[in-house]
Amino acid sequence: MNRPLSVLAAPFAAAFGSKSATAAEGPFEVTRTDAEWRAMLTNAQYRVMRQEGTERAGSSPLDKNYAAGVYHCRGCDQALYASEHKYDSGTGWPSFFDVLPSAIETKEDNSLFSMRTECHCDRCGSHLGHIFWDGPAPTGKRHCLNGVSLVFRAA
Numbered sequence: 499m500n501r502p503l504s505v506l507a508a509p510f511a512a513a514f515g516s517k518s519a520t521a522a523e524g525p526f527e528v529t530r531t532d533a534e535w536r537a538m539l540t541n542a543q544y545r546v547m548r549q550e551g552t553e554r555a556g557s558s559p560l561d562k563n564y565a566a567g568v569y570h571c572r573g574c575d576q577a578l579y580a581s582e583h584k585y586d587s588g589t590g591w592p593s594f595f596d597v598l599p600s601a602i603e604t605k606e607d608n609s610l611f612s613m614r615t616e617c618h619c620d621r622c623g624s625h626l627g628h629i630f631w632d633g634p635a636p637t638g639k640r641h642c643l644n645g646v647s648l649v650f651r652a653a
């Protein structure tokens with residue numbers, strides 16, 4: 499999706515450690531055609547991961563999963579989040595206060611009249627969720643994720 503305003507958001511994205519304010523447009527290490535994405539994902543997964551949709555709150559079994567392990571990207575299997583960083587935000591979405599190194603990219607999302615930081619897998623560009631600044635210490639961040647974008651692998 500073309501977002502001309504993303505250029506203006508670059509300094510903000512940089513503050514989150516982003517490599518590019520328009521990162522979701524690629525290029526990415528893992529690329530697939532739209533037909534390939536549709537073939538490998540369910541409609542619900544495709545809507546979230548490739549169209550930046552949001553799953554219904556409380557719909558993901560991963561929201562209440564606190565087993566030890568690592569959460570991988572459903573699109574390319576890259577390790578993204580560790581169970582040590584997961585917490586119950588009470589929002590109904592799997593929430594983390596930190597992310598594994600070199601796993602995600604961010605961009606400013608000014609849709610719906612709100613200023614949110616979108617985050618996606620830095621290897622395949624699949625949308626994961628949004629980052630807010632109301633998370634717990636030590637980061638103060640809340641990575642609010644869609645469970646359908648993730649695959650949990652127990653330790």
Ligand SMILES: [Zn+2]
Nearest residue numbers: 571574619622
């Ligand atoms: Zn990925």
